[in-house]
Amino acid sequence: MGDFDLGGWNMEMVHELFDEEESKLILGIPLSLMGCKDRIIWHHTKHGGYTVRTGHKVAMELQVNGEFKRTVTGMASGKAEGDRMWKGIWGLHVLKKIKFFMWRCCNGSLVVRRNLLRRCMNVDVGQDFRGCWEALLSCIKGMAMQEEILQDVVFGLWRIWKCKNDVVFQEKAENPMEAIEVVRDSLVKSKKTGTREDGGATEGWRKPKFRTLKVNCDGSWNSKTGLGSYGWVIRDFVGYLRRARRARKRPFNSAILAEAESILATLVFCKNEGFMKVEIESNARCYCE
Incomplete structure (x- = not known):
């Protein structure tokens, strides 16, 4: 066929x-x-x-998902229907490690007193973190500065956790006012430089190494029609355009396949043209790495 x-x-x-x-x-x-x-x-x-x-x-x-027809007590964060809280956490414009920290907080996977209580240990506990986070989201929903408020909160929580670990594991107590200043400095720096989804600072196009070509490739896909396309641009280390192509639309099963096809087509073209020193830049980091 x-x-x-x-x-x-x-x-x-x-x-x-x-x-x-x-x-x-x-x-x-x-x-x-x-x-x-x-x-x-x-x-x-x-x-x-x-x-x-x-x-x-x-x-x-x-x-x-119930495909094994068994009853389970938990549910993966990405599979909870109607629960948009996880999307809100992963969509925050903060460092990836802080997003992961917040996910662990809401998922109940940090070593805190509430988890010790679940293991039948006699400890005093406060409010459930996930419930407090959902209450905060409800209070600031629709506010113009919702993103800024959430950034302030998660940076503060992250710093409190770091200070707590320093006291417990390193017996190093930090002055509360100094910890607050660190949080403020981190927030100001993040807002000035910007933050990408992968945790790095947003930047423009960067030149490759000397005598190296840089390829920027990207794919697109329409979930309704199932059709996708891709294109790529090749520039030299000075920034001059060397080659550029765009493929015609054809069927794909997902956007990631269109991205992968763009990388593969670029590599094949570079090999045929004799371009041996090439740097690939794509949104599909799982393939580039």
């Missing part, structure tokens, strides 16, 4: 052999540009091989 001369599927044959839904899924599978043989892969790992760890993770997700 693959038309390797044209580098894609034989669409007429696919539509003839399969129904509309199955045809859409099949046509969204990218074919190899190198003509290699098909092989079975485990798509939950980067290298395509099965591991017990990822297998257990998938099994737990299936159990949470």
Whole structure:
């Protein structure tokens, strides 16, 4: 069913052999540009091989979704229907480590007294953190400075946690006023430089190393039509444009596949052109790393 001369599927044959839904899924599978043989892969790992760890993770997700028909007490944060709190945490414009800290706070995975109480230890506890966080979100919902308020709160909570750990594990007590100044400095620095989703400062296009080409590639995908496209631009170390291409629209099963196809097509083009020293920059960091 693959038309390797044209580098894609034989669409007429696919539509003839399969129904509309199955045809859409099949046509969204990218074919190899190198003509290699098909092989079975485990798509939950980067290298395509099965591991017990990822297998257990998938099994737990299936159990949470009810596909194993078992009743469970917990629910993964990303699977909770109607709960937008997790999106709010991961969407904060703060460092990634602080987002992860807030996720652990709301998920009840930090070593705090409430968790000790769950293990039948006789300790005094305060209010549940997740309940307090949800109450805060309800109070500031719709405010013009909602993002700034949340940044102040999470930076402050992060610093309190750090100070507490210094006292417990290093017997190092920090002056409260000095801790407040550290929080203020961190907030001012973050707002001046900006913060990306990956925790780094926002920057413009950066030149590659001497005698190195830099490729910026990107893919797009429409979930309603299932069609996607990609394009890329090659510049030299001075910043001059060397090459640029845009592919025609074709079926993809997801946006990440369109991103991956853009990287693959760029690498193939650079190899054919004899470009050996190339730096790739893409939104799909899971492939670039």
